Amino acid sequence: MPPVQAAGRDGATGTPSLRERISQLVGMSVAARLLGRDMAGLLAADARELAGASTLREYLGCDEETAEKLSAALAAWLLDRARLVAARSAEQAEQWLAEAHRIEGRLEVMEETSALRTAPAPEPPDGERHAG
Helix, strand or coil, rough: HHHHHHHHHHHHHHHHHHHHHHHHHHHHHHHHHHHHHHHHHHHHHHHHHHHCCHHHHHCCHHHHHHHHHHHHHHHHHHHHHHHHHHHHHHHHHHHHHHHHHHHHHHHHHHHHHHHHHHHCCCCCHHHHCCCC
């Protein structure tokens, strides 16, 4: 059962775990963005290295023309991978952040509901009190 549903039944007792989950989701979102940026940078650096045909020519032992064709294709592929990694990481970061916002909204509603339940009943006006 998701923590929000469980906490809804228990009232405010689930509040600390929901706050912890929000912190986790925000942290995961930040980590995804940073990791995506770093991985994309590493892939782009590899693409720049492969753009020089001499690297492939030395590694594969092939002629200059083949090395140039391969290096161009591999560099383009790596740059595309870098773009996809960055985009996927950003997408996941947004999903986690959106989930944190949803939980935060639910938590606010739960706290308001709990406050209404525990608030003392209003006193009736003096003229409306009934003797018992």
